[in-house]
Amino acid sequence: xxxxxxxxxxxxxxxxxxxxxxxxxxxxxxxxxxxxxxxxxxxxxxxxxxxxxxxxxxxxxxxxxxxxxxxxxxxxxxxxxxxxxxxxxxxxxxxxxxxxxxxxxxxxxxxxxxxxxxxxxxxxxxxxxxxxxxxxxxxxxxxxxxxxxxxxxxxxxxxxxxxxxxxxxxxxxxxxxxxxxxxx
Amino acid sequence: xxxxxxxxxxxxxxxxxxxxxxxxxxxxxxxxxxxxxxxxxxxxxxxxxxxxxxxxxxxxxxxxxxxxxxxxxxxxxxxxxxxxxxxxxxxxxxxxxxxxxxxxxxxxxxxxxxxxxxxxxxxxxxxxxxxxxxxxxxxxxxxxxxxxxxxxxxxxxxxxxxxxxxxxxxxxxxxxxxxxxxxxxxxxxxxxxxxxxxxxxxxxxxxxxxxxxxxxxxxxxxxxxxxxxxxxxxxxxxxxxxxxxxxxxxxxx
Numbered sequence: 001x002x003x004x005x006x007x008x009x010x011x012x013x014x015x016x017x018x019x020x021x022x023x024x025x026x027x028x029x030x031x032x033x034x035x036x037x038x039x040x041x042x043x044x045x046x047x048x049x050x051x052x053x054x055x056x057x058x059x060x061x062x063x064x065x066x067x068x069x070x071x072x073x074x075x076x077x078x079x080x081x082x083x084x085x086x087x088x089x090x091x092x093x094x095x096x097x098x099x100x101x102x103x104x105x106x107x108x109x110x111x112x113x114x115x116x117x118x119x120x121x122x123x124x125x126x127x128x129x130x131x132x133x134x135x136x137x138x139x140x141x142x143x144x145x146x147x148x149x150x151x152x153x154x155x156x157x158x159x160x161x162x163x164x165x166x167x168x169x170x171x172x173x174x175x176x177x178x179x180x181x182x183x184x
Numbered sequence: 185x186x187x188x189x190x191x192x193x194x195x196x197x198x199x200x201x202x203x204x205x206x207x208x209x210x211x212x213x214x215x216x217x218x219x220x221x222x223x224x225x226x227x228x229x230x231x232x233x234x235x236x237x238x239x240x241x242x243x244x245x246x247x248x249x250x251x252x253x254x255x256x257x258x259x260x261x262x263x264x265x266x267x268x269x270x271x272x273x274x275x276x277x278x279x280x281x282x283x284x285x286x287x288x289x290x291x292x293x294x295x296x297x298x299x300x301x302x303x304x305x306x307x308x309x310x311x312x313x314x315x316x317x318x319x320x321x322x323x324x325x326x327x328x329x330x331x332x333x334x335x336x337x338x339x340x341x342x343x344x345x346x347x348x349x350x351x352x353x354x355x356x357x358x359x360x361x362x363x364x365x366x367x368x369x370x371x372x373x374x375x376x377x378x379x380x381x382x383x384x385x386x387x388x389x390x391x392x393x394x395x396x397x398x399x400x401x402x403x404x405x406x407x408x409x410x411x412x413x414x415x416x417x418x419x420x421x422x423x424x425x426x427x428x429x430x431x432x433x434x435x436x437x
Contacts, residue, residue: 015308018307068305069305069307071299071305086302086303087303090199090292090326091326093293093295094289094292096292097291097294097295098288098291100291100295101291113284113285114200114202115202115203115245115249115281116200116245117245155300157305167288
């Protein structure tokens with residue numbers, strides 16, 4: 001296939017896909033191509049689409065590629081779809097943040113941080129597939145360990161977990177805490 | 185007569201004792217590394233008292249933190265031992281917990297800043313309708329915000345003025361207020377929390393209206409929600425149309 005046509009072919013696959021398309025998946029389709037070549041086409045496509053002044057762009061999300069509308073049209077799309085925009089309660093956002101940064105994490109660990117029982121919210125996040133059970137912790141009671149999912153990355157438009165903003169390092173906080181204790 | 189029916193709202197629907205403490209520390213603008221334990225404990229207990237007066241169920245988590253505060257307070261009152269022990273500041277563990285919670289609270293807020301799928305950005309084919317219906321719930325207003333809003337209205341009025349003291353008997357019952365509220369909300373569907381109160385309400389009106397709102401939320405006819413956290417509280421009447429919100433209502437129960 002001609003170079004330019006390969007690029008267009010990749011574009012069509014991304015266009016018709018419901019979920020982000022990974023370069024791994026494309027490698028299965030374009031068997032004569034190397035990983036780096038596919039990556040080069042993908043990078044070019046992202047740049048080309050982003051250079052075009054259209055209502056949507058090609059985004060890198062959850063280890064894959066997906067067309068997404070530009071945020072400035074959200075209101076009009078919601079009106080068209082007659083849908084309610086995505087929302088999570090404060091409690092759900094807190095548990096989701098704790099799960100994202102501390103994963104794999106147990107319910108008890110989440111409860112300790114929040115000072116309240118979080119089982120209801122954990123259930124809700126599981127139901128929405130934003131989190132999932134990753135295994136069991138090998139301690140007494142063998143509690144479930146929770147972590148975030150691909151759906152979480154897609155929902156927040158993250159390439160990977162490394163895309164999350166870094167929290168202030170615990171070390172830093174503990175250091176300043178020690179200093180204040182000395183003063184006391 | 186005002187109904188004496190107890191009005192119960194489960195606290196686990198709200199953010200919990202650590203959140204309350206953090207709120208008090210911010211409100212008093214005190215240094216988190218040097219918390220005036222006596223002042224904060226007193227205010228914390230005052231909040232628990234308010235909750236008790238409103239007949240809100242105080243779950244064990246709140247009492248546990250109250251006990252911890254009491255312990256820290258007494259430790260700080262004790263004279264320092266001659267030989268410096270390794271224990272250090274009795275507040276250290278509490279501060280660590282508060283800071284840790286605050287970090288995640290901030291992280292939760294930061295999540296909202298992303299371009300969120302189905303809120304800011306959309307893809308060509310989206311999850312089936314059932315899914316999006318579940319996910320698209322308004323943010324339920326927690327109890328603290330409701331009490332804060334109540335206090336804001338309470339404080340707006342200068343009750344000390346002598347003209348406000350009327351000796352006429354006000355014979356409005358909770359039932360009357362409830363049915364008035366329903367009529368008002370049926371025509372408007374959703375109303376700003378503040379707009380539920382008349383322009384120049386008496387103390388009695390403020391209290392009975394607030395109680396009526398709590399009563400209606402409890403019975404699942406009203407939902408207090410915000411478009412997003414920290415935006416104005418809106419009250420939505422869902423009595424005639426529970427299916428979409430039934431899930432939310434279930435959670436509140």
